[in-house]
Amino acid sequence: MNRNILRVKILGEMRLVFIWHAVLIYLAWAVTVYREDHHFGGRKMKELAILKSEVVGAICSGIRQADREYGKWTGDEGIDNAPEYLMTCAIARELVKLGKGYYATLEASVRGTLKCARIPGENRDSEGISKKGRADIVLWVAPDGSDEGLPRSVIEVKKRVMKPNEQFEKDVRRLKAVMTQSMAKVGTLDFGCLAFWMGVDVTPAAGDSYAEEKLTAASNDLLKSAKGVLGKGRLVARLERPKLHWGRYEDGTSYAWAPCVLVIEKPAA
Numbered sequence: 234m235n236r237n238i239l240r241v242k243i244l245g246e247m248r249l250v251f252i253w254h255a256v257l258i259y260l261a262w263a264v265t266v267y268r269e270d271h272h273f274g275g276r277k278m279k280e281l282a283i284l285k286s287e288v289v290g291a292i293c294s295g296i297r298q299a300d301r302e303y304g305k306w307t308g309d310e311g312i313d314n315a316p317e318y319l320m321t322c323a324i325a326r327e328l329v330k331l332g333k334g335y336y337a338t339l340e341a342s343v344r345g346t347l348k349c350a351r352i353p354g355e356n357r358d359s360e361g362i363s364k365k366g367r368a369d370i371v372l373w374v375a376p377d378g379s380d381e382g383l384p385r386s387v388i389e390v391k392k393r394v395m396k397p398n399e400q401f402e403k404d405v406r407r408l409k410a411v412m413t414q415s416m417a418k419v420g421t422l423d424f425g426c427l428a429f430w431m432g433v434d435v436t437p438a439a440g441d442s443y444a445e446e447k448l449t450a451a452s453n454d455l456l457k458s459a460k461g462v463l464g465k466g467r468l469v470a471r472l473e474r475p476k477l478h479w480g481r482y483e484d485g486t487s488y489a490w491a492p493c494v495l496v497i498e499k500p501a502a
Contacts, residue, residue, distance in 0.1 A: 253287055285424060286495060287331055288372065288472045289494045290387060292428045295324030296492035297478065311480060312490070313393065321369050321390045322423060323427060334375040336382050341371045343387075343411065350384045350420040383421040387411050391429040394493070395451050397458035399429075405462040405470075406499045408431045424498035431474070432490030444477065444489035454492070459495055469500050 299320045300312035307314070325337040343366040369390040373382030389404045409457035415422035433447045452472050459470040473494045481487050 251448060252259045263400070272314065273392075282345070284331070284374070284385075285496070285498070287424065288328065288424075290475070290498065291327040291331060292324050292426060292494050293473075293475055293492035295327040296320055296428065296430055298327065298489075299323035301479075313432065317390060317392050320392070324388070324390060325370055328370070328372055329470065333426070336373040336375065338371045338373065338452075339369065340367045342366075343368050343407075346371050346384050346387065346422075347411070347414060349421070350415055350422050352414050352418045352420045362407065362414070366407070385423050386420060386426060387422060388426040388428055393432055394429040394455065395431055395433075397455055401455065402458060402462050405495070409463055409466075409468060412499075413466065414499055416467055424496055426497070427495040428493070429490050430490055431497075435487045435489055441489075447478070448474065448489070448491060455495065459497070463497065466499055467499065471496050471498075 240308065266317040294453050296312070299315055299322075302323065303315035303319060304311055311321070325339060328337045329335055343362055346368060347362075353390060368387045370388040371384050372388060372420060374385045375382035387408060389408065391400070394401055404427050408427065412422060412425050414420065431448050431451055433444050435441065435444045452474055456470060456472045459472070463470055473496060474491050477491050479489050
């Protein structure tokens with residue numbers, strides 16, 4: 234009888250040891266999260282708010298550079314005939330020019346990115362996130378310019394988009410899933426981007442205002458569709474289309490096109 238009592242007592246003490254061990258591990262993780270969040274708080278978060286506009290500018294610059302580069306290679310062809318991957322590479326080049334401590338990875342595993350963004354493994358699977366899914370570009374920011382960067386934005390790249398379609402909504406759902414997980418688990422991802430371009434032919438009779446009207450109407454339709462996919466959750470969307478670029482075909486017909494970035498982010502505090 235005494236042996237049984239002793240055995241129960243020992244097992245009880247062992248359980249307490251395991252429980253305290255688990256508690257200490259959790260506390261260590263919580264302290265780490267707090268320290269990293271604190272590091273990105275205050276001044277760092279203000280810098281990140283500025284970074285969003287810089288990222289949008291870099292994306293648009295990259296799309297423009299892809300158009301110019303392909304034109305040089307082919308002699309007369311523009312971004313309409315350029316492969317999507319050329320845009321991806323050009324955007325990545327512009328992103329890393331933002332400054333020391335900014336890095337970009339291509340075709341990165343979404344699950345791997347979420348892991349680096351401090352999202353627990355059991356929360357990396359959700360609707361819109363494929364186990365084999367890959368992100369076109371992941372933007373990393375290293376604190377104080379060190380080599381240890383954290384993922385701050387997932388960027389999907391597409392060619393010409395003029396109206397909502399199945400692929401457009403699929404990309405928005407993927408970014409929604411990634412950002413929802415990051416927000417729910419205090420991850421480091423702060424915003425997602427869908428980069429593409431819009432374009433329209435303009436006849437002499439139509440006039441320059443026709444292009445602006447068409448692209449504005451298309452922008453509104455795309456933004457409305459994106460907001461519909463996001464629903465009434467904790468994410469908001471905005472579409473940036475900073476500048477029109479003009480060109481002319483051999484037959485004299487003009488065309489107008491513009492880089493675009495759909496930003497999916499947390500609401501402003």
